[in-house]
Structure formats: structure tokens, C-alpha cells
Amino acid sequence: MNRLKPENAQQLEDTVKWALSSGSTLEILGSGSKKALGREVDCSCQLDLSGLRGITLYEPAELVLSARAGTPLQEVIETLRAENQYLAFEPLDYGPLLKGQSDTGTVGGMIASNLSGPRRLKAGAARDHFLGFSAVSGRGETFKSGGRVVKNVTGYDLMKLLAGSFGTLAVMSDVTFKVLPAPPEEKSYLLAGLSDAEASRAMILALNSACEVSSAAHVPVSVARDLKGCAGEKSVTAFRLEGHAPSVRYRLDRLEKLLESFGKGRITATTESRVLWSSLRDATPLQDEGSSLHSIWRVSVSPAQGWRYVEALNLGPEERCFYDWGGGLIWLSLKGGNNAVKVRELLEKISGHASLVRAPVDAPDRKIPTQPLGAGEHLLFKRIKQNFDPEGILNPGRLYDDL
Amino acid sequence: MQMPDPDQTILARREEIANHLRTIVPGEGVVVSPQELRVYESDGLTAYRQPPLLAILPETAQQVSEILAYCHAEGIKVVPRGSGTSLSGGALPLADGILLCMGKFNRVLDVDYDNRCVVVQPGVTNLGITKAVEQDSFYYAPDPSSQIACSIGGNVAENAGGVHCLKYGLTTNNLLGIEMVLIDGSILRFGGKHLDSPGYDLLGLMTGSEGLLGVVTEVTVRILPKPETARALLLGFPSSEQAGDCVAAIISEGIIPGGMEMMDKPAIEAAEAFVQAGYPLDVEALLIVELDGPQAEVDHLIGRVSEISGNCGAQTSRTSQNEEERQLFWAGRKAAFPAIGRLSPDYYCMDGTIPRNKLPHVLRRMREMSTDYGLRVANVFHAGDGNLHPLIMYDANNPGELERAEDFGSDILRLCVEVGGVLTGEHGVGVEKRDLMSEMFTEIDLKQQLRVKCAFDSKALLNPGKVFPELHRCAELGRMHIHKGKLPFPDIPRF
Numbered sequence: 001m002n003r004l005k006p007e008n009a010q011q012l013e014d015t016v017k018w019a020l021s022s023g024s025t026l027e028i029l030g031s032g033s034k035k036a037l038g039r040e041v042d043c044s045c046q047l048d049l050s051g052l053r054g055i056t057l058y059e060p061a062e063l064v065l066s067a068r069a070g071t072p073l074q075e076v077i078e079t080l081r082a083e084n085q086y087l088a089f090e091p092l093d094y095g096p097l098l099k100g101q102s103d104t105g106t107v108g109g110m111i112a113s114n115l116s117g118p119r120r121l122k123a124g125a126a127r128d129h130f131l132g133f134s135a136v137s138g139r140g141e142t143f144k145s146g147g148r149v150v151k152n153v154t155g156y157d158l159m160k161l162l163a164g165s166f167g168t169l170a171v172m173s174d175v176t177f178k179v180l181p182a183p184p185e186e187k188s189y190l191l192a193g194l195s196d197a198e199a200s201r202a203m204i205l206a207l208n209s210a211c212e213v214s215s216a217a218h219v220p221v222s223v224a225r226d227l228k229g230c231a232g233e234k235s236v237t238a239f240r241l242e243g244h245a246p247s248v249r250y251r252l253d254r255l256e257k258l259l260e261s262f263g264k265g266r267i268t269a270t271t272e273s274r275v276l277w278s279s280l281r282d283a284t285p286l287q288d289e290g291s292s293l294h295s296i297w298r299v300s301v302s303p304a305q306g307w308r309y310v311e312a313l314n315l316g317p318e319e320r321c322f323y324d325w326g327g328g329l330i331w332l333s334l335k336g337g338n339n340a341v342k343v344r345e346l347l348e349k350i351s352g353h354a355s356l357v358r359a360p361v362d363a364p365d366r367k368i369p370t371q372p373l374g375a376g377e378h379l380l381f382k383r384i385k386q387n388f389d390p391e392g393i394l395n396p397g398r399l400y401d402d403l
Numbered sequence: 404m405q406m407p408d409p410d411q412t413i414l415a416r417r418e419e420i421a422n423h424l425r426t427i428v429p430g431e432g433v434v435v436s437p438q439e440l441r442v443y444e445s446d447g448l449t450a451y452r453q454p455p456l457l458a459i460l461p462e463t464a465q466q467v468s469e470i471l472a473y474c475h476a477e478g479i480k481v482v483p484r485g486s487g488t489s490l491s492g493g494a495l496p497l498a499d500g501i502l503l504c505m506g507k508f509n510r511v512l513d514v515d516y517d518n519r520c521v522v523v524q525p526g527v528t529n530l531g532i533t534k535a536v537e538q539d540s541f542y543y544a545p546d547p548s549s550q551i552a553c554s555i556g557g558n559v560a561e562n563a564g565g566v567h568c569l570k571y572g573l574t575t576n577n578l579l580g581i582e583m584v585l586i587d588g589s590i591l592r593f594g595g596k597h598l599d600s601p602g603y604d605l606l607g608l609m610t611g612s613e614g615l616l617g618v619v620t621e622v623t624v625r626i627l628p629k630p631e632t633a634r635a636l637l638l639g640f641p642s643s644e645q646a647g648d649c650v651a652a653i654i655s656e657g658i659i660p661g662g663m664e665m666m667d668k669p670a671i672e673a674a675e676a677f678v679q680a681g682y683p684l685d686v687e688a689l690l691i692v693e694l695d696g697p698q699a700e701v702d703h704l705i706g707r708v709s710e711i712s713g714n715c716g717a718q719t720s721r722t723s724q725n726e727e728e729r730q731l732f733w734a735g736r737k738a739a740f741p742a743i744g745r746l747s748p749d750y751y752c753m754d755g756t757i758p759r760n761k762l763p764h765v766l767r768r769m770r771e772m773s774t775d776y777g778l779r780v781a782n783v784f785h786a787g788d789g790n791l792h793p794l795i796m797y798d799a800n801n802p803g804e805l806e807r808a809e810d811f812g813s814d815i816l817r818l819c820v821e822v823g824g825v826l827t828g829e830h831g832v833g834v835e836k837r838d839l840m841s842e843m844f845t846e847i848d849l850k851q852q853l854r855v856k857c858a859f860d861s862k863a864l865l866n867p868g869k870v871f872p873e874l875h876r877c878a879e880l881g882r883m884h885i886h887k888g889k890l891p892f893p894d895i896p897r898f
Contacts, residue, residue, distance in 0.1 A: 020883075020885050021885050059758075059760070060655060061651040061652075061654055061655045061759075061760070062651075062758055062759055062760060063654060064758075084657060114599065114604070116599075120598060120599075124572070124576055125598075125599060127604060127607055128572065128575075128576050137851060139883060140885075141847050141851070142847065143845070143847050143848045143851045144844075144845075144848055145848065145851075145852075147756075147823070147824065147825045147843075148758060148823055149756040149757070149758060149788070149789050149790075149823075149824055149825055149828070150568070150569070150756075150788045150789070151564055151568060151573070151756045151785065151788045151789065151790040151828035151829055152756055152825045152827070152828060153561065153562045153611045153827050153828065153829055153830070153831055153832070154825045154826045154827050154832060154836075154840070154843055155832065155840065155843075155844065155848075155849075155852050155870065156608060156611070156612055156852050156855050157562070157575065157607055157608060157610060157611050157612075158608075158851075158852070158855070159607075160575070160604045160606075160607025160608050160610070161603055161604060161607070161608050161855070163604060163607070164599070164600075164602070164603070164604050165602075165603055169603075180659065181654070181655075181656075181657030181658070181659065182657070183657075184657060204516075204517050207519065207628075208516060208519065208541075208628055209628060210540075210628050210629065210630060210631045210697060211697075212696065212697065243696075243700060244657075244700055244703055244704065246699050246700065246702075246703045247696065247697055247699055247700030247703065249699070250697050250698070250699035250700065251697055251699075251700075254697070300597045300598050300599055301597050302515075302518045302595065302596035302597050303517075303518055303519075303596075303597075304515075304517035304518050305518075325598060328597060328598060329598070351580070351594075351595025351596050351597050352595070352597045353597070353599075353600065353601045355601065370601045370602060371601035371602075373601070373602065374591070376585075376589045376590075376591045377591055377593075377605070380585075380591070380605065380858065380859070381602055381603055383857075383858035383859075384603060384855065384858045386858070386881075387854035387855065387857055387858050387880075387881070388851070388854070390881065390883055391883070399602050400602070403602075
């Protein structure tokens with residue numbers, strides 16, 4: 001297969017124009033770290049963006065960073081770290097789940113798949129930090145949207161449209177996003193032995209308080225056994241507090257009192273907290289699940305309904321789950337590769353959507369990894385796709401079979 | 404500013420259209436008398452006035468759907484309107500278009516504390532959401548200064564901001580879901596009480612689309628627990644450079660204040676004369692820095708900011724000792740617009756955003772332009788996020804002065820773009836900045852945006868004449884010119 005690797009934005013435009021004129025289709029890859037996520041595409045060429053590399057603007061006091069789309073995410077994270085800044089949305093690393101390799105993604109891929117992590121609750125996802133881009137549409141035209149400032153309502157917010165579009169509308173060459181000061185201190189408060197229902201109540205209480213909990217997760221005992229940093233024979237309900245040290249101390253004290261009725265908890269050290277949340281972010285406890293037998297799903301629901309949803313799913317003895325986002329994100333490990341109907345049927349009654357992360361080879365679920373749409377919405381998606389990529393040359397079928 | 408020529412055949416059908424619409428919204432929901440229509444002839448941008456063909460006030464999403472389906476079939480233009488507080492003319496009526504007024508959608512439908520969200524109809528005011536939950540110590544974070552009047556539906560259409568954006572985000576960051584009606588009458592829902600959506604983020608796209616893509620009929624927003632406390636610092640500087648440095652230094656220290664506002668000398672003087680907030684009058688720039696959160700954090704950070712401001716050369720520094728004093732610090736800033744109104748018969752409020760470190764340059768250029776145009780200007784500035792509100796003072800009774808003020812405003816916005824900023828931070832493009840869009844975007848950029856419009860409204864019936872300087876037919880925009888030939892760029896590495 002042809003693998004085209006443009007070295008600059010002009011070559012990127014030329015490549016797309018060539019694909020148009022030659023009737024080729026393009027599979028768009030940053031580093032390929034999330035190739036196994038979503039639907040498989042069948043394209044005549046691969047468009048490798050790893051040649052578009054480098055941070056082009058970073059002004060810490062302005063809280064803004066621009067980079068070429070193929071820049072390794074790790075390079076950005078390390079650059080920010082040197083200035084005590086970070087990506088507040090904490091992009092999850094699918095590497096360990098999909099390939100067993102960590103930290104190989106690019107910033108373009110981060111945005112195209114709208115990544116986020118446990119801090120999604122408080123800080124939003126990649127979409128909320130994405131300020132501007134330059135991209136080549138499926139018409140072979142280079143266009144831009146947004147800018148380098150946070151407050152901007154000039155024209156449609158095409159950043160939102162491209163975040164999470166999996167390269168089906170345009171190929172980004174340059175992206176700009178908002179960065180933030182990293183909190184100097186982080187601690188977690190852990191409760192042990194709560195049932196899913198009790199944990200849900202504890203998380204509501206904590207998140208509804210002025211304690212400014214930035215992440216709340218519940219790990220039932222079946223997964224807690226494999227939890228890095230605090231493995232044990234009891235469920236773990238974790239609350240993360242971040243910020244300036246005097247504030248974190250004060251809020252921990254408040255939180256402990258607030259949650260008194262749920263038993264005596266434990267405060268982690270800073271490092272332990274960081275290990276715990278990065279493990280929850282990347283779902284590492286589920287990483288070694290027998291990949292030939294199990295499927296992994298990510299389900300987003302209204303947070304208070306999370307545990308009821310799982311209860312209704314009626315998990316089998318070899319199936320397990322854990323909750324992030326205060327109960328609103330459920331990571332599921334289910335047996336076999338034919339669970340889509342069961343997983344999605346229950347969502348019709350409550351608001352939410354389910355995405356397949358990983359499934360055995362040839363699993364039927366792999367054909368519809370993204371939540372199917374209602375007829376009206378689907379029609380709108382098709383018209384949008386048609387207006388960005390009329391010939392269907394960019395990642396055709398990556399999201400849905402006819403997009 | 405030119406609006407599209409009214410369609411004479413539609414004007415001639417006015418009575419017939421009104422009669423049909425009465426079958427959808429019976430009783431007094433269809434407004435046709437010229438006297439009553441005058442109420443609707445402008446929004447917050449009062450320099451432009453135009454009564455609509457007629458106004459209609461539906462009460463249900465079903466009615467909105469039937470109205471839009473009828474207009475779609477008959478080729479009638481529709482301008483949606485919330486509370487009519489737009490500062491960019493987003494709700495300016497069209498002579499040959501019906502004005503779709505959403506004011507009767509005024510109910511709070513669901514307060515869901517367990518999921519920390521509220522479901523409301525779009526005509527509920529921004530402040531109305533906070534009012535519905537404040538007794539339980541929650542609030543809705545975005546706070547545009549028109550919050551007492553502006554509707555949440557309008558906030559979605561404009562992606563409204565406010566003084567707390569730096570820490571809490573704009574409307575788009577605080578929305579969970581919407582129900583909306585497309586021009587063909589179909590009713591769709593995006594999002595809900597959960598986070599993120601599969602595929603294209605149409606909730607995000609709709610936010611800030613200025614009524615060009617659909618009509619919002621229900622909104623689900625995130626609410627937040629009220630911060631334990633808030634305190635403010637009032638800092639005076641001998642120059643705007645030093646005030647700007649102080650803002651950068653605060654952020655560089657890892658502090659994100661709840662609000663950080665700057666005023667220049669003319670704005671300080673006007674505000675102080677109006678509300679006597681105790682602002683220092685011997686300074687060139689004033690900063691209000693508000694820290695909110697847990698008591699211990701606020702006390703800690705107040706100390707840090709005070710120290711930083713001293714290092715940056717603040718000549719006056721006061722810290723609010725109680726809630727009353729904090730409110731007083733804000734009183735001058737919040738009254739800045741009416742305060743300018745006392746100095747000048749008319750003023751024109753601009754809304755560019757710039758990279759913060761360009762502020763001294765932009766202020767200097769603005770002073771030069773002020774002399775050139777012979778018009779005074781005062782500046783209030785959301786300093787944390789670079790959003791500038793120059794207030795140009797003029798007198799519409801003096802021939803040519805409105806045009807001069809508009810030209811001055813356009814020059815300011817061009818300057819914002821020139822230094823790496825944008826035309827509008829939170830007020831929207833509307834009709835006001837429509838003809839400046841090409842200062843920021845190329846023709847290709849604009850055409851790609853218009854193609855988004857085509858996906859939603861291929862007949863361009865929803866709010867035409869707003870946002871985009873030129874209208875193209877969707878068929879023309881859809882055409883592709885593919886140049887056949889061999890690979891014209893053999894230098895691309897291949898593997």
C-alpha cells in the first residue's frame with residue numbers, strides 16, 4: 001500500500017489533491033496508536049502525518065500552545081511540564097489497552113478522538129481546550145478556523161466539529177490549544193468496601209459540595225484487586241483533590257467530615273494519587289483481560305444512573321466494571337464479542353452512549369463500535385460529511401459505515 | 404451595512420402568511436400591527452432598526468416545528484429571537500422575514516441535583532437558572548453582563564461569556580444537551596445529562612452559531628456548587644503595561660482567578676463619577692482580581708496576588724474585607740457602560756479579543772486613532788482572557804458621527820486581528836461585524852463555514868444576512884473542480 005508522508009502543510013494539501021484526482025482514499029494516521037479503535041477502514045493509501053512535527057508556538061503566560069498535528073503528545077506534555085503547566089483534560093492513553101505500548105499518540109490524534117481523562121468532570125475534554133486549527137478538507141482546500149485566544153465567537157465553532165471526528169471531515173496540519181498551570185499539590189481520599197449504590201451516593205455528596213473534587217471514581221472489588229497502587233480485597237471509592245497546598249489540606253479535612261457516615265477513609269500520598277488516577281484514566285486494571293475472550297466498552301451515562309445501569313446489565317461471574325466521572329463513565333469488561341445490543345438497549349431509557357474499545361477478532365460488535373444515531377441526526381451527519389469531503393476520500397467508514 | 408433586498412412576493416403575501424400561522428399558533432401569538440411590531444424592530448444594537456414582516460410567539464416545540472416546516476416549504480425567512488439583548492444585531496428583523504420569538508418558553512423543567520444539571524426552556528433568563536438553584540447553594544457559571552434579561556437560548560446561540568470565563572468557561576463548556584428544530588421542522592436532541600457524544604459534536608457546533616443552523620427549544624446546563632467564599636483585590640497601576648505584566652505574572656504563578664478585569668483611565672473616571680466605588684483616580688490602569696473557592700485557598704491566594712502586584716509596581720492595593728466591599732469593587736466595573744452613557748449621548752461597544760501581551764500596543768494605537776477620529780474611547784477589558792471592550796463615545800445627532808464611530812470600531816477590530824486576535828470574543832458577529840469577516844478569514848475559510856450552513860439550511864432561510872458577508876448558493880458551494888493528471892508533487896516521501 002502507498003504510504004504518503006508529507007513534510008509540511010503544502011505537501012499535505014498536495015497529497016489530498018492528488019488523492020482526489022487519482023480516485024484514491026486516505027487512511028489518516030498520526031502514529032497509528034488508535035488504529036484499532038473504532039471501525040477498520042479499507043483505503044488505497046495511508047496518509048502518515050508524523051512528518052508534520054514540532055511545537056510552533058508556546059507562550060506559558062498566555063496559556064496557549066500550537067503544534068503541528070503529528071507532534072508526539074508526549075513531547076507536548078514534557079514541554080508543558082518544564083513550565084509547570086499541563087493539559088487539564090488529561091488525555092487518556094489508549095496505547096496500553098490497544099497495543100500494550102504507552103505514550104505513542106500525537107496531538108492531532110488526541111483532538112481527532114476528543115480524548116479526556118478522570119478530570120473530564122471539572123476540566124472538560126480536548127474539545128473544551130481546542131482553540132484553532134488549520135486543515136485540508138476532502139475538497140483539497142486548506143482552511144482554518146478559530147485562533148489562539150480563549151474567547152472567540154467569530155464564525156462557527158468548527159473546532160467542536162473536528163474534535164472527535166476521527167479524521168472523516170478534514171486532515172489537520174496545525175492545532176492550537178489552551179494550556180493551564182498544573183496544580184502544585186494533589187491528594188486522594190479513599191473509602192473502602194462501599195457497594196456501587198453507596199459509592200454513588202458518596203460521590204454525589206462529594207461532588208455537590210464546595211470541596212472542589214476534581215475526579216471521583218468507584219472501583220468494585222473485582223477490579224480493585226488489579227488496581228495499581230492500592231490493590232486490595234475491598235472496593236475502592238476515590239476522590240481527587242488538587243490545587244494549592246493549603247487549599248488541598250483544608251478541603252481534605254472538609255471532605256473527610258462530609259463523608260463520615262461512609263466509614264473512615266484514608267488519605268493517599270501525592271505519588272500514590274498520581275499513580276492511581278493515571279491507572280484509572282487508561283483503564284490499566286482491564287488491560288490484561290484475555291483479549292481473545294473479552295470485550296472492553298466505555299459507556300457514558302448520567303452519573304447518578306451509572307450503578308443502576310450496571311445493575312440492569314447483570315454482569316456474569318467473569319465480567320467486571322469500574323466507574324469514573326462520578327459514576328457517569330463506566331468501563332466494562334464483558335465476555336465475548338456480541339454485546340452491543342445488550343449494552344445499548346438499556347441506554348434507550350436513560351441518556352447516554354456506548355463505545356467499543358476492544359473486542360476479539362471477528363467479533364460482530366466491531367462493525368458498530370460507535371453508538372448508532374437516530375435517523376434525523378444520521379442524515380445531518382451525512383450532509384456535513386458531504387460538505388467537507390464530497391468524494392468520501394478521508395477515513396471513509398471510520399466512524400459509521402456510510403460516512 | 405446592507406441587508407439583502409426584501410422579497411416583494413413575500414411582502415405581498417403578508418396577510419395570507421399571517422392567516423396560515425394563526426392555524427399553528429392561535430389567539431394573540433401572531434403579531435401583525437405596526438405599533439406592536441415596533442417593540443421588535445431592534446435588539447441590543449440599537450443603531451439598526453427594521454420591523455419584521457410579522458412576529459410569532461410559539462409555546463411548544465411542536466409549534467416551532469410546524470412554523471419552520473411551513474416557512475421551509477414556502478421559502479419564507481425566519482429570524483429567531485430570545486430576549487433581544489444581542490449587541491451585534493443577531494436578532495435584527497428582516498422586512499420579509501418572520502420574527503420567531505421564544506419568550507414564552509419560560510419554564511424550568513427539571514432541577515436534577517444528583518446529576519448537577521438543570522433542564523430549562525430557552526426563554527428562561529441566564530440569571531433565572533441560578534435563581535432556581537441558589538437556595539441549595541448551586542449556580543450556573545457563565546454570567547454575561549445582560550444576565551438579568553438575556554435568555555439561555557440566546558446564550559447558546561451566541562456562546563455567551565462573562566467575567567468568570569477564564570476559570571469556568573463559556574456557555575459551550577457548561578452545556579450538556581439541547582433539543583432543537585431544523586428549518587425543515589425536524590426535532591433533534593443532542594447530548595443529555597451525560598458527557599460527550601458519539602461522532603460529530605453538533606451540540607458544540609450549534610453553540611455560537613447565531614441562529615443560522617436551528618432553533619433551540621430546550622437546554623440542559625451543568626450547575627456548580629457555589630464557591631465557599633470570594634474576595635477581591637483592587638489594584639491601581641501607573642501604566643497599562645505594568646497592569647498587563649501583573650496579569651501575566653499572576654497566571655505564571657499558577658493562579659487562575661475567578662475574575663480579572665482591567666479598566667483604563669477614562670473608564671475609571673467615568674465609573675467613579677457614577678457610582679463612587681472608591682476607585683483611585685491617580686492611576687492609569689485599574690485591575691480587579693477576584694479569587695473564589697474554599698476559605699483557606701482564597702486567603703492564601705489573596706496574599707500571593709498582593710505580593711505579585713507589589714512586585715509589578717502597583718501604586719494602590721486594597722483587599723475586600725467583607726462581601727459589601729467586594730460588591731463595591733465590582734459596582735464600578737459593572738456600571739462602566741451606563742457610566743460612559745452619562746458622558747456621551749451615545750456609545751458604541753466593541754468586543755475584540757487579543758493575545759494579552761499585545762495590550763499595551765493595542766491601547767497605544769487606540770489612543771492614536773481616538774485623536775485621528777476625534778472621538779473619545781474608554782476601555783474595559785476581561786484581562787484574564789484578552790477580551791477587550793472599547794467604548795467609543797459619539798453623538799448620533801451630529802451628522803456623520805455614527806459612521807465615524809463605526810469606522811473607528813472597524814479599525815480597532817482590524818488591529819485586534821493584526822496582532823493575532825479575533826473580531827469578537829463574546830458578542831457575536833451578527834450584522835455588526837459581518838463585513839469584517841474577510842479581515843480574519845480567507846474566501847476558502849468562509850466558504851467552508853457556509854457549507855456547514857448548507858448541511859443544515861440549504862435554502863438559507865434561517866437568519867440570512869447575518870455573520871457572512873456574502874451569500875453563495877449551496878449548489879455552487881458544493882461544486883468540485885478536480886484537476887486530473889499525474890502526481891504533481893513527486894517529492895513527497897513514499898513508503
